[in-house]
Amino acid sequence: MRFLPFSCSLLTQLKGKFIEPASLCIFSCNSLHFLLAKNRDSKTIQFTFGAVNFQHTLLGDREGHPHYVFDEWIGFRKYQRFSPLVEVKVAELASECTYRETARVLQEWTAVHISHQTVGSIVRRVGKAQAQADKEMVEELEEAASLSKGKEVDILFAEADGVFVHGTEKKSMEVHHAIVYEGWDMNGKRVSIRQPKVIMTTVSSDAFWKEVQAFAAHHYSLEKAQIVTNSDGGKDTQQRSFKKPFHNHGILS
CATH class of the missing domain: 1.10.287 (Helix Hairpins)
Structure with missing residues (x-):
């Protein structure tokens, strides 16, 4: 039972030791741009396998602006404590x-x-x-004048809905929600939708449908596809609302 925590601890230590020479290497490659080492301190980033502590050097460029070169190179924010994952x-x-x-x-x-x-x-x-x-x-x-060719499907299903949720200070907001998927798969008696992709936002209805349109255009080539739609029939999710994002490609409701 102690093996996993020990392994994670060892891994985080090794990662920290690796980062320090990498930081020095980046500094050497950029030595023409950075003239003065102002400070050397430590930073800790929490990864899924544990916290990694490493040393990094604060450098000054020719204009006197401070930079943590390794942090900028790898993409860490100034006060970041957790990895992107x-x-x-x-x-x-x-x-x-x-x-x-x-x-x-x-x-x-x-x-x-x-x-x-x-x-x-x-x-x-x-x-x-x-x-x-x-x-x-x-x-x-x-x-864009044109987009890269997306996945071709014979049938694409799209559903949309809107719901008001209560927030803090007695305020409420409308959440627009859409799901796009390619069909169903059966596993015994269980049914699961195939390749579901979800769009959820609190922006205006018009901006929401633009996001749905952009999302569909980036993922699919719909010239020959038939679109099957479903909604609760609300003001912003009626059948005509689906026509713009899917360009009337054989829409069935």
Whole structure:
């Protein structure tokens, strides 16, 4: 029972020892751009296998601006404490249970020790990053003369819904939700949808459908596909709402 914690501890130590010479190597490669070593201190990043502590050097460039060269090279933010994979997995788990339950599950089943408040902070940060990625995907679709060829399917299923949820300070917001999938698979008596892809956002209805359109265009080639749609018939999810993102490609409701 002690083998796994010992292995994780050994791995984190080895990772930390590897990072230090890597940082020096990057410094040597960039020595023409950085003139002065201002400070040397430690940083700890929590990975799925444990916390890695390493030494890094604060350098000054020719204009006097400070840089942690290794951190910038690998993509660590200034006050980042968790690896990108940990942050994504925390956000995914938090979408299925409470923040407190997320923190408890992580502590019991992984080497990640985290408070429920930090879970909330990570969820908000990942959400902002995803929102920015969605925005860029929409802008790319609007500006592109053509897109790379996506997956060809005979039938694509799309469902959409909207629901109002209560937030803090007696405020409520509408959450737009869509799911796109390629059909069903049977496993005995169990049914599972095939290749589900989900879009969920609190932006306006028009922006939501633009995201659905960009998402479908990036993943599929729908010229010969038949689109089967379903919704609750609400104002923003009626049959005509599906026509723009799917360009009337044989839409059935």
